[in-house]
Amino acid sequence: MAETKPKPKLNKKAVEMAKQDPKVRAKNFNEVALGYTEAEAQEEANRCLQCPKPQCITGCPVDVPIPAFIKLLKEKKYAEGIALIKAKNALPAVCGRVCPQEVQCQAKCVVGKMGDPISVGRLERFLADWERDNGSQIPQKAPPTGKKIAIVGAGPAGLTAAADLVKLGHDVTMFEALHVGGGVLSYGIPEFRLPKAIVQNEVAYIQKLGVDLRVGNLVGRIHTIPELMKDGYEAVFIGSGAGLPQFTGCPGENLGGIYSANEFLIRVNLMKAFAFPEYDTPIRIGKHVVVIGGGNVAMDCARSSMRLGADVCLLYRRSRTELPARHEEIENAEEEGLVCKFLAAPLEFYGDEKGWVKSMKCIAMELTEPDAKGRRGVKEVPGSEFTMDVDTVIVAIGQTPNPIIQRTTDGLQSDPRHGTICVNEVGKTSLDGVYAGGDVATGAATVISAMGAGKRAAKAMHEYLMNKK
Numbered sequence: 001m002a003e004t005k006p007k008p009k010l011n012k013k014a015v016e017m018a019k020q021d022p023k024v025r026a027k028n029f030n031e032v033a034l035g036y037t038e039a040e041a042q043e044e045a046n047r048c049l050q051c052p053k054p055q056c057i058t059g060c061p062v063d064v065p066i067p068a069f070i071k072l073l074k075e076k077k078y079a080e081g082i083a084l085i086k087a088k089n090a091l092p093a094v095c096g097r098v099c100p101q102e103v104q105c106q107a108k109c110v111v112g113k114m115g116d117p118i119s120v121g122r123l124e125r126f127l128a129d130w131e132r133d134n135g136s137q138i139p140q141k142a143p144p145t146g147k148k149i150a151i152v153g154a155g156p157a158g159l160t161a162a163a164d165l166v167k168l169g170h171d172v173t174m175f176e177a178l179h180v181g182g183g184v185l186s187y188g189i190p191e192f193r194l195p196k197a198i199v200q201n202e203v204a205y206i207q208k209l210g211v212d213l214r215v216g217n218l219v220g221r222i223h224t225i226p227e228l229m230k231d232g233y234e235a236v237f238i239g240s241g242a243g244l245p246q247f248t249g250c251p252g253e254n255l256g257g258i259y260s261a262n263e264f265l266i267r268v269n270l271m272k273a274f275a276f277p278e279y280d281t282p283i284r285i286g287k288h289v290v291v292i293g294g295g296n297v298a299m300d301c302a303r304s305s306m307r308l309g310a311d312v313c314l315l316y317r318r319s320r321t322e323l324p325a326r327h328e329e330i331e332n333a334e335e336e337g338l339v340c341k342f343l344a345a346p347l348e349f350y351g352d353e354k355g356w357v358k359s360m361k362c363i364a365m366e367l368t369e370p371d372a373k374g375r376r377g378v379k380e381v382p383g384s385e386f387t388m389d390v391d392t393v394i395v396a397i398g399q400t401p402n403p404i405i406q407r408t409t410d411g412l413q414s415d416p417r418h419g420t421i422c423v424n425e426v427g428k429t430s431l432d433g434v435y436a437g438g439d440v441a442t443g444a445a446t447v448i449s450a451m452g453a454g455k456r457a458a459k460a461m462h463e464y465l466m467n468k469k
Helices: 038-047 066-074 076-084 090-100 120-136 156-167 196-208 224-229 259-270 298-309 327-335 447-466
Strands: 148-152 171-176 212-215 235-238 258-260 288-292 311-316 339-342 344-351 359-369 376-380 388-391 394-395 434-436
Touching: 038 066, 038 120, 066 076, 066 120, 076 090, 076 120, 090 120, 090 196, 090 447, 148 156, 148 394, 156 171, 156 196, 156 447, 196 212, 224 235, 235 447, 258 259, 259 298, 259 394, 288 298, 288 388, 298 311, 298 327, 311 344, 327 344, 359 394, 434 447
Parallel strands: 148 171, 148 235, 171 212, 235 434, 258 394, 288 311, 288 394, 311 339
Antiparallel strands: 344 359, 359 376, 359 388
16 A cells, blocks of 8 residues: 655645835835745745635635635746736736735735735745836737727726736726826835835836826826717726825914825835935935834834924824724834834814924813714713924825816716715716726725726726726
8 A cells, every 4th residue: 555645744834925124124125025036936926825716816806816816826837927917907016015904814814814914915925026127028918809999097006907908909098297107106105015126117017007197197287087088998907096195184283394195205205305316306304203103104204204204192082992094004004113102193283383283282081982883983081181282293194085086077967975986886986988996986994995997897897988878
């Protein structure tokens, strides 16, 4: 009787990814996470059980065939592996860096019930980076349909919709208000988390697919949606994001030195204020910075400020338990020196004789009982006011869509409270041939959720165009 070989023992611990030392990285804007080596990627890929009924795919908003690409990676078929990913996801180098896999595909991973889940994002990043170093392949496209489509906004939703639609044979033009493509990937996420060269490489790939990218085109000013439809575009996808910042409404918020997160991150990321005077975009930061908020954007502002030489305090009105930022980002920020002040909120800002903020009055907060959705509210603690000296305040408490498109498009229904465009489950708006997705339809959310919306809309737009009489 032949001996049966014992099954190899499952390694329950994920392969860690190397990072810059916190003391070093806190002083530079180079990428923090250094990526897997080939040997590390192979070791991590070998932890995958290749489940016959993989649950990880059900957690992916863009339906990447996760076990299949990991199998190809294990077999060192890197070109085939990345091609399989890109059949579903046009931005793998981005998703491998900023997608919250821990609450999506990795949360469904069977291995995660026994130990650490498979590091799907790190493996995706490895293949995407391998492709960047070894050259990308352009997939075969469907024959031309003769249908013209306009995409408004070159962020994650627009880029995804454009890639899917051009591969289906449509003539796709993308209109971007800024001078580079990428949307929030370019202006909102710092270099140390998502290098801009990575973003532009992904944008260039989508252009190579045949998408015509027109930058410096603010739809709602240079063109309106109705004008685009009259110009021969038979369908339009609106993926213009949520770029209108929200503020606290506290007295003194108009003082100099108080930034919205959007303005601060655009100056630092897109205009490269961190490299002044090489790039002519100075930014006044001072020594003491307070960032108001607790999401990933707040963490990005805080970590950027530390790299510009400031001592940074994060002011968040709930407790650490409710902090919405990714655990990885909180951990990295605290390693780099971030101080967090929980259960506190601003009341008023005070300025100096030149009109610059110099201090702020705050108040302690306490949590209330959970509501029907399990979310705990907050209320002020009477008599708990305190004052903080500040040089700069960055308000990172959320953003809503800019209403310019809604105001210049008759019949386009939007939510009067949040400013988001109303859509159905596939992204169709109240107007025939007009679809929307991403933050402009949901409010500020994740990159991957915007990409998922772009994919759903692209499929619906294709069906609409091919069945249009």
